[in-house]
Amino acid sequence: MKRQTSQLLREAEDRCRQSGRQWTAQRADVLAVMADQTGPVTAYELLDAxxxxxxxxxxxxxxxxxxxxxxxxxxxxxxxxxxFVLCSHQHQHHTAQFLICDGCGHVDEIPVPAKLLDVLEEQSARLDFEMADKGLEIHGHCSNCRHQH
Ligand SMILES: [Zn+2]
Ligand SMILES: [Zn+2]
Structure with a gap:
């Protein structure tokens, strides 16, 4: 579900000000262009856009x-x-979880229950491993790609 770009920009500006950071026209432009993309983009693609x-x-x-x-x-x-991809869940989660299609590059951001993160933390604590990035990236093939073959 894509939110309107203007709404996205308003929310971003609010979030920015709440965190005491500076909102600039340049930042707004980058986010607006990001919102126009149909999926995840490389930094070069974004620069081009x-x-x-x-x-x-x-x-x-x-x-x-x-x-x-x-x-x-x-x-x-x-x-x-x-x-890079826009957050599609207004960040009510602490990490990001993604289903990445290796066929077409389509990405869905999915909510993962806190319980799963607890399990991961528990398991890594047992190995005395400190997780820096709890984002999960799961690769596979989307429905479109699978049904083309
Ligand atoms: Zn997110
Ligand atoms: Zn696909």
């Missing part, structure tokens, strides 16, 4: 904006695919 708004975007500005939105929980990075 931003050219429709700014003729000469600075890569560093775009990367910094992405990092900023990741800190706010509005954007997630899919490490295994090296792509």
């Amino acid at each position: 931003i050219k429709s708004v700014h003729p000469n975007p600075k890569p560093a500005t775009v990367y910094r904006a992405l990092e900023f939105f990741m800190e706010l929980g509005l954007v997630h990075k899919l490490d295994s695919a090296n792509r």
